[in-house]
Amino acid sequence: MRLTPVDVVLLGLHGLRTRKARAALSALGIAIGIATMVVVTGVPASSGRALDARLATLGTNLLRVHPVTVGDQPEPLPAESIGMVRRIGPVAEVSAVANLHTVARRSDRVDEHDASGLTVLAGRTDLLPAIGARLSSGRFLTEATARFPVAVLGWEAGSRLGVAAVRPGEPLPQITIGNRRFVVAGVLAPAPLAPDLDTSVVVGWEVAERALGFDGHPTVLYVRAAEANLEDVRAVLPATVNPRLPGMVDVSRPSDALAAKRATATTFGSLVLGLAGVAVLVGAVGVANTMVVSVLERRREIGLRRALGARRGHIRLQFLAESTALSVLGGVAGTALGSGAVVAYAMGHSWPVSIPSWVAAAGLGGATLVGVIAGVYPAVRAARLPPTEALASP
Amino acid sequence: MTEVLALERVTREYPGGVRALDDVSLVVTRGELLGIVGPSGSGKSTLLNIMGTLDLPSRGTVRIGGEDVTRLSDRRLSDLRGARLGFVFQQFHLTEGTTAVENVATGLLYAGVPRRRRRRLAEQALERVGLGHRLRHLPHQLSGGEKQRVAIARAVVNEPDLILADEPTGALDTATGDSVLNLLTGLHADGATIAVITHDADIAARLPRRVTVRDGRIVSDHAEGGTPCA
Ligand SMILES: Nc1ncnc2c1ncn2[C@@H]1O[C@H](COP(=O)(O)OP(=O)(O)O)[C@@H](O)[C@H]1O
Ligand SMILES: [Mg+2]
Numbered sequence: 001m002r003l004t005p006v007d008v009v010l011l012g013l014h015g016l017r018t019r020k021a022r023a024a025l026s027a028l029g030i031a032i033g034i035a036t037m038v039v040v041t042g043v044p045a046s047s048g049r050a051l052d053a054r055l056a057t058l059g060t061n062l063l064r065v066h067p068v069t070v071g072d073q074p075e076p077l078p079a080e081s082i083g084m085v086r087r088i089g090p091v092a093e094v095s096a097v098a099n100l101h102t103v104a105r106r107s108d109r110v111d112e113h114d115a116s117g118l119t120v121l122a123g124r125t126d127l128l129p130a131i132g133a134r135l136s137s138g139r140f141l142t143e144a145t146a147r148f149p150v151a152v153l154g155w156e157a158g159s160r161l162g163v164a165a166v167r168p169g170e171p172l173p174q175i176t177i178g179n180r181r182f183v184v185a186g187v188l189a190p191a192p193l194a195p196d197l198d199t200s201v202v203v204g205w206e207v208a209e210r211a212l213g214f215d216g217h218p219t220v221l222y223v224r225a226a227e228a229n230l231e232d233v234r235a236v237l238p239a240t241v242n243p244r245l246p247g248m249v250d251v252s253r254p255s256d257a258l259a260a261k262r263a264t265a266t267t268f269g270s271l272v273l274g275l276a277g278v279a280v281l282v283g284a285v286g287v288a289n290t291m292v293v294s295v296l297e298r299r300r301e302i303g304l305r306r307a308l309g310a311r312r313g314h315i316r317l318q319f320l321a322e323s324t325a326l327s328v329l330g331g332v333a334g335t336a337l338g339s340g341a342v343v344a345y346a347m348g349h350s351w352p353v354s355i356p357s358w359v360a361a362a363g364l365g366g367a368t369l370v371g372v373i374a375g376v377y378p379a380v381r382a383a384r385l386p387p388t389e390a391l392a393s394p
Numbered sequence: 395m396t397e398v399l400a401l402e403r404v405t406r407e408y409p410g411g412v413r414a415l416d417d418v419s420l421v422v423t424r425g426e427l428l429g430i431v432g433p434s435g436s437g438k439s440t441l442l443n444i445m446g447t448l449d450l451p452s453r454g455t456v457r458i459g460g461e462d463v464t465r466l467s468d469r470r471l472s473d474l475r476g477a478r479l480g481f482v483f484q485q486f487h488l489t490e491g492t493t494a495v496e497n498v499a500t501g502l503l504y505a506g507v508p509r510r511r512r513r514r515l516a517e518q519a520l521e522r523v524g525l526g527h528r529l530r531h532l533p534h535q536l537s538g539g540e541k542q543r544v545a546i547a548r549a550v551v552n553e554p555d556l557i558l559a560d561e562p563t564g565a566l567d568t569a570t571g572d573s574v575l576n577l578l579t580g581l582h583a584d585g586a587t588i589a590v591i592t593h594d595a596d597i598a599a600r601l602p603r604r605v606t607v608r609d610g611r612i613v614s615d616h617a618e619g620g621t622p623c624a
Contacts, residue, residue: 014489014492300487303448305504308500308503309477309505310472311504312468314472386449388448
């Protein structure tokens, strides 16, 4: 006689139903393993999604051009380099900053030597769109304000100088740069593609030349170019920027650093994934152990079923179904647990939730497989038991 | 008279040289109620196991429904037990944590009866043994006599050709044992063929045919009215 699939499933659940606590405990091992798998893949996947979304808005077509540092002072870039770069065909935007090597303080009563550790930069008025940064409050430099002692603070610089925000309708805060007073027109939001800006104070190009002894040589150029031609642009940038000493010019792509973070997270993830796999295997050994004990305890039941007409195959199937049910329950619980953890973690970081469906599928499929394998030995032992011996068991 | 089961010169030796059955021949015909009686260790359980195809003889043949079962595969033997035989054991062998109905329905599981029909037939069988009011009870909620009735319902639910009961009253007090025996005689009156194993001569005395076993041999075989069977 063939048992229907429903009967097989019911037989598999029968043993678990009558020994719930033990079933729960032995499924726990697998549940923990699967939950770990879901977490170690789901968390980096969610953070990766968040990073992708950020890269998509920031753009990956930004290049940063800066002089190679030899000794103390980097060789400054030629003043005309901005115009030269603008003439490269695929270049869409060029902007620049220049280090003014002076200090910014809250006021002139703060000693110059315990200044804030901030960098003071001269910045072009078109800086923000080029680096994909936004203002957190106030305004950026304009053609008009670039000539006057007006400063814009990076995110971190704002908090160090005690200017968290510039509020409309209130008098503009003041700071001291060098020995001159500047008003603060705005504070930037964090700039992921130009993180050095976060600890900088930006003033206009002209006011820097007039009042802070700036010689007009940019320190860093930011170049946006069509993505398809980015490598070509990158190749010609050093010679364009500094035809005399192209070897003294370095070009980097800030989005690579962000993408590298993601790669690191993935490498780390695969290590933990391997450990989670080991946890699932240990869970499987637990299930096999539970099943061996279960077979020993239920010899009389096995004998009775044989007397009622169960074939060896039916007994085998029953115990295989039981260990599979045990593992699948563990797998489902683990997937639910792990997904819950990923959702909570991602929401805590305001990331979009991403649980790769292959992980859930592999987790459940793996648990099923593990259950079948763990059940083989106990099931074969149960089926081999001679009916008379089984019935005579104490 | 239709032969239900026949043993021909059956010997069963256990490893180590114990000869639990020695050249035993026995025929059971349709509608019989026989007692197999003998002292402890005389070979009664071995005999029942061989009659029920749970064990095979070392020598000799066992026919059930005219077919020599000693040549059948384990798979065919299992099917035959599920279709033609019913067992009642001294220790009831009910499955803990499952209701009376489910225990009885298991008697039909391996005969390929659809699930819904199994339930209905199990309920009917429980009513037949007087447990219509205990359908959803779990084994630990039942008395010893009720447990054995559930076991008997499980044995009869597939209308077997032969019911084999090994010391069915052995774990019960006298009064309860009597009522279980009355249930078996009642089933016999309705047409069932039943073999009851007992070491209790008083119980055997109430059965129409008595086969006495000693040291693995049949020493007497009396039917109602004192005429020995051939
Ligand atoms: N599995 C076995 N292995 C060895 N000897 C056995 C086994 N089962 C029963 N015996 C022996 O066979 C004899 C008959 O046993 P059994 O059929 O159980 O008798 P009864 O049921 O009449 O008490 C006894 O001597 C017993 O010790
Ligand atoms: Mg016995």
